[in-house]
Amino acid sequence: MSAKNSQQTPQKDKLSNGQMFAYGLGGIVNNLLGGAIGFMSIVLNVGLGINPALVGTLQAIPRLTDAITDPVMGYISDKTRSRYGRRRPYIFIGAIAVGLMFALMWQLPPGNSEMFYFWFFLIGSIIFYLFYTMFATPWVALGYELTTDYHERTRLMGVMNFMGQFAWISLPWFYAIMENDRLFSDSVEGARTLAIVIGVFVAIVGAVPAIFLKEKFVAVDADSGEKKISMLEGIKKNVAEFLKGLVTTVKRPEFLKLCAGTFFLFNGIMLVGAFSSYITIFYVSGGDNDMGAKYMGLFGTINTISTLMAIAAVTWISSKIGKRKTFILATSITMIGSLLKWFSYDPMAPWKVLLPAPMIAVGMGALFTLMGSMIADVCDLDELETGERREGMFGSIYWWMVKLGMALAFGLSGYLLNATGFEVELGGAQSSSTFFWMRIVDVFIPAAAALIAIISVASFKITEERALEIRSELEKRKAKTAPVSAALSSE
Template sequence: MAHYQTAEKDRVPLGQKSAYGAGTFVLNFLPSALSVFSFFLITGFGVDPLIAGILGAIPRFLDAITDPIMGFITDNTKSRWGRRRPYIVVGAILSGTLFAMLWQMNPDWSDDFTFWYFLGFSLAFTIGNTMYATPFVGLGYEITADYNERTRLMAFSQFMGQIAWMIVPWFWVLIADPTVFPTQAEGVQTLSLFVAGGCIVLGILPGLFCKGIDSDKIEDRAEISFQNLWSNVKTVFKNIIQTFNNTAFVKLCGATFLVFNGFQLVASFSYFIIVFHMFNGDYGAAGTWPAWFSTLSAVMTAFFVIPIISWMANSWGKRNAFIISTLISVVGYGLKWYGFNPDNPWLIFMPIPLMSFGIGGLFTLMMSMTADVCDLDELNNGMPRKEGTFGAIYWLMVKLGQALALFLAGVVLKIVGFDAGAAVQTVETMTKLRIADIVIPAATALLAIAVMWKYDITEERAHQIKDELEQRRGEI
């Protein structure tokens, strides 16, 4: 395949990469911490499991509305600080503050008050986080116009993002340890303050130091105002239709939906298999093995997988790198059958280097490829560029798929006969669960490869698109 030398003007300085990586850490840290803390709604704050499920689902429906709207707003904003950066700074501050307030509940509150308090702040946090995440993702797509530099930027940022996954698994251990916090509620309340403070400090960095496209050169932007509200709404729907008419983008969304949500569907199964298959239901004996499994997965992804993925993409192209890395992950999933061995717990770490190629390659490559898709959209549909809209739709597909995966995980547990009230699970149940833990992510990964098989934005095609755009409207 063709290889092009990255122009000096298209290279992203280390300082900007670091600032964007800090933002990616926040992008991962807030939702992963939210997921862990939500478990303690039941055990720490006494919320009924069904009510807790409802409280977790409602904000996802709000996401479906706010994400595309925020994408449209940030694409069309006119500001001396650019289209994205003001929202990133304000959104980081709001996200952190509202996250902390969300978890300052009291277990002695009435059920009704707890429900409405948590629901209200959940919805407010969702809006604040959308204000941060949507323009942040859009900014990443436009920091550089170079095919390979985009991959290097995303590889660096995903490396820093993995640090969140190294930290969060230990929240389970800290919150549940009575020698650290007297109650689980106090553990959640206290840790939420540290999460919020760190996310505010790190979250504003890309808004302060990363440079996107010169917004003065973005033409044909919509006028955002209450007077033009109906026109703006129609434009939002028009943009959504245009994104789904982009075949390359639909393939990226489809492949991401399959790989990520296949992985998410079985994510909790490893915990159950470690506890009930390897340690026969003895939580004390299982100890920190589940946390170490998750943490070392993130460490392997950051220090081993992402650099290799970046090299493969620059050497063989992004599509080929995706196919190869996904195939490697399938082999890793198969090795879990031998790795979860009651006679030798250390073998649980054996599949990790290969499994990590799935998620490690996914977002590094997909975010880089979405940036290429934004160029194609401008070529086909003209200005304004719609990085915010593409980012919003892409991550909305991830969120909706994740919600579906969480639901289907419960269905699978029901089908295999898992009894949450039993101290020990049957051999038949654990065998079925172990098979599902391997077959489901392997099958979705193979389907994702089929989806991406004819993805056609190669390095050569990306540079052709870039040249055509620069001839049409100059460099931006």
């Protein structure tokens, strides 16, 4: 869509800077919670001596429980009717509960057995992830419904994604903080204190979106006028409704295209994250850890700065050419960046490893900016066809898919590295075939995944014109049901 055809955002649909900022604070908390356990878990192995396989299990099991709790929470939130709305109460209570739980789960008492710590942390993790879901699912859904405008949604997601990056900047420093022997006697004590600091931050900052944002939609009481039923029948009915909603959601083609696009682009890059480090250290730097670490650090810095710039650029370009085309453009740049790695891994010119960093960052910057906005458009289409607003269900399934994919990518990464023949004891003296296969995996898996992501999203049908048509239909319908909504609001 050309710039002149692009619609201006009506004043009523515009969000203030304060609203965007309040929602973006949730992005910081969400990313912090999502990444903190992964970055701090090294303490379980290094500080408490828990077997790495058990540590891996500790991180994998909550992903399985998420499969149930995420959509259930989405359903509960979608169906909730309260004077404070259907998202904000959960965000408020969830932020405080998850902050408290995060602080508690790291208070590992000293002098216990490996299995004690395993069970202590496993139970703590499961409860933590329950509260995390309680906070994150309604917060994600709230973002989809804060504005109905096609472009304002992208701007909101851009601000959220931009602010959320600050969590990713801070996470890699956690280990250095916990290990600081001037601050703490050991890394376990460091983890205890750091967890309290994070917990307090999460509880306070995470509650901000619930306090300062207003919900746009009110759940329609589908049961009004129906006769009262027993609790058991109520549960049965809700389970049946939940399952029906789940099936409806996962059968929606436009939603599946977005899921596929995200799954492949995101996990293609996650899968080879470790490979890039290994190739930089052992191939490009010949096993010189210092030199490799220097280039990895520079790569990370360039990548972060580029991601922040990409988010701003993508938000702007999307308002000119539309979300789908912007996604394809950004993902294509990432694909080219991935392919460029084949030429940039040069032991005679190690600095070349930095060249693809800005290009790879573009796709990642675009992904969670555009996808959130596009899912909100799908929610409108879904409402048009089903009469329900189910941001919670869409958001929860989408993010569960992201989390599951990430867990699979991390797990598969180790197997792939072994399959290349990599032996850590050989240092830089790996065989040529090992380096060849490491580079093949590192270059072509994310490039191929990006291509699949482009193909998946290329046929996404909700263009700006279609989104406006849908919105117009919904507004007409809303006007007809306005008296009912007003009556419900005043209850």
